[in-house]
Amino acid sequence: MDSHPCDLVIEAGWVIPVEPHGVALESHAVAVDDGRILAVLPIAEARARYAPRQRVELPDSALLPGFVNAHTHNPMTLLRGVADDLPLMQWLTGHIWPIEAAVLGPRFCADGAELAVVEMLRGGTTCCNENYFFPDAIGAVYARLGFRCRLGLPVIEFPTPWARTRDEYFEKAQEVHDGFIGHARVSTAFAPHAPYTVSDAGFERIRMLSDQLDLPVHCHVHETAQEVEDSLREHGQRPLARLQRLGLVNRHLIAVHMTQLTEAEIALCAEQGVSVVHCPESNLKLASGFSPVEALRRAGVNLALGTDGCASNNDLDMIGEMRTAALLAKAVAQDAAALDAASVLRMATLDAARALDLDTRIGSIEPGKQADLAAIRLDDPETQPLYDPIAQVVYAAGRHQVHWVWIDGEARLRERGLVGMDVAGVLARAREWRERIARLPRAS
Incomplete structure (x- = not known):
């Protein structure tokens, strides 16, 4: 032969x-x-x-x-360890958002993304679902380094260095999306931050564009009990019910965290084809709650795994995240057979790819796939x-x-050595950012 x-x-x-x-x-x-x-x-x-x-x-x-990290804020590698051991809202409002206001820009995002690619490749991750500001700069890094990404187009209701008004967020989202149409490895998704930071009008516009462009919607949902309580007080509805009212609970929705769920909400996600991204280590570190992963799995919800950002994890280690997810699911379900090894590996690969609408291309080793x-x-x-x-x-x-x-099929890590990356330069830039951020005034 x-x-x-x-x-x-x-x-x-x-x-x-x-x-x-x-x-x-x-x-x-x-x-x-x-x-x-x-x-x-x-x-x-x-x-x-x-x-x-x-x-x-x-x-x-x-x-x-290769592992698919289904939820991450990769430029936040440069904030690794900057505000540890704090609850979510104190962490965000007292530390992360003030630091971002001082340093956020295209260079910060590009340097942080490149540091993240080094870490991800060394841990076997070949694709991520990015959710951060200056997606043009981040996407350019992924494109240059040949790393696969679903690139988030951020939408939030308050001004940031990326955009000042709702219209500007959408105008820039369209520009970034158009810039990556047809790209072999970088595609886009809408990334509204969370129900508590996006208005009904913003979500309605996202729903319309998501339908028109056939794009996923990547959003933090039901991350904490406080988020649910605040939504009931302000909107008279739980966040997921509000998203359903606005037409966003469908196959496009990538709902991240989902620690606070009723049986009816689990059934709704299964019926509507929602993907849920579990970030166990971030949830544990911020004491955000426990996602009912085994109940979601048994209901037939597509489950993916993510690390979240390095400011709240503090790593991009998908192997460690799998172990934590499996062990935590057993404790939450009070069932040693919950979330077995093969199922959590699927969450970190094929089902994560399915959440990103990339499962026909990656996520399993099958003829015809990348x-x-x-x-x-x-x-x-x-x-x-x-x-x-x-x-x-x-x-x-x-x-x-x-x-x-x-x-x-291109080697990116060869016997632990990264191929085509200036690791020394990446580390030098990380140290420069550390010196700048360490000099900023800090909340007490």
């Missing part, structure tokens, strides 16, 4: 495709050409069928889809002995064991 030329064959001890669910294929290979997955097959068959320009042999590693892949070493003492590769990745592995990452 003649061998077919292709760009790349990756041979792994285990290929964890995510789809089919819960499967780990031992001694398998993934063939890649022109950025896409050609085949997933046993190593012996791959060697007989394909003549790759590059072959990567990883006999002690698990090969997975080759966004991550390899995790499992031969370290911390992950031996090995009985179940999926459980080992979720419950025992660390992001330091990620040693290869590809986006569109």
Whole structure:
């Protein structure tokens, strides 16, 4: 049989495709050409069928889809640790918003996003759902670095350095959206901050444009009990009910946090095709509440996983986030079988891609999809002995064991070394921002 030329064959001890669910294929290979997955097959068959320009042999590693961080504010890497151990509103109003008022601009956002890409790639993340200001500057960084992103178009009712009026937010959103139409790796979504910072008129305009442009709507919803109480007092409705009244509870909605939910609200999300993004470590650190993840999963709601921003997590570690999500779900449900390892891995890959409306392109290792892949070493003492590769990745592995990452079949991390990135320059700029921010007056 003649061998077919292709760009790349990756041979792994285990290929964890995510789809089919819960499967780990031992001694398998993934063939890649022109950025896409050609085949997933046993190593012996791959060697007989394909003549790759590059072959990567990883006999002690698990090969997975790259992680999809479904909610993050990546420029906030530059605020990592700036205001720890505070409740959400004190954290926001007393520290984060005043600091942002002093430093927020395109350079801050670009430098923070580049630091985030370094961290994400080193942890196996190949795609993120970004939600921050100056999306033009952030998107330019992702485009330059070849990182995949669903780029948030921010809308909020008060002035910021990005925009001063509601009309200006929408005008700039349209400009940024138009600038990335057809881009191979950067696409857009509306990113209204939250029900408590966006008016009915703002949400109605978002709904109309979301329908016209077929764009997701990425929004913090039901993050805290206080948010729900305030909405009842000001609007006579819980936030999700208000969004439903305004026509936003549908397949476009990416509802982040969702710690305060009734059975009826869970059923509504399932019926309307809403995706819920769980950010367990941020919720725990800010004491925002516990999302009923297992109840959402059993109801059939599409569940994704996100880290939130580094100012409230304080990292972009999707492996650690999976472990926390699985353990917390068991405690909240009082059921040791809740959110098993294969399901939380799906939240961090295919179901996160589905939330971003990218699941036909990424999120699983299937022929025809883009080759966004991550390899995790499992031969370290911390992950031996090995009985179940999926459980080992979720419950025992660390992001330091990620040693290869590809986006569109292009190596972005090679044996722990980042490809084509000036890490020293990224760190130098981070230190410069630290010195500037440390000199700012701080709330007591």
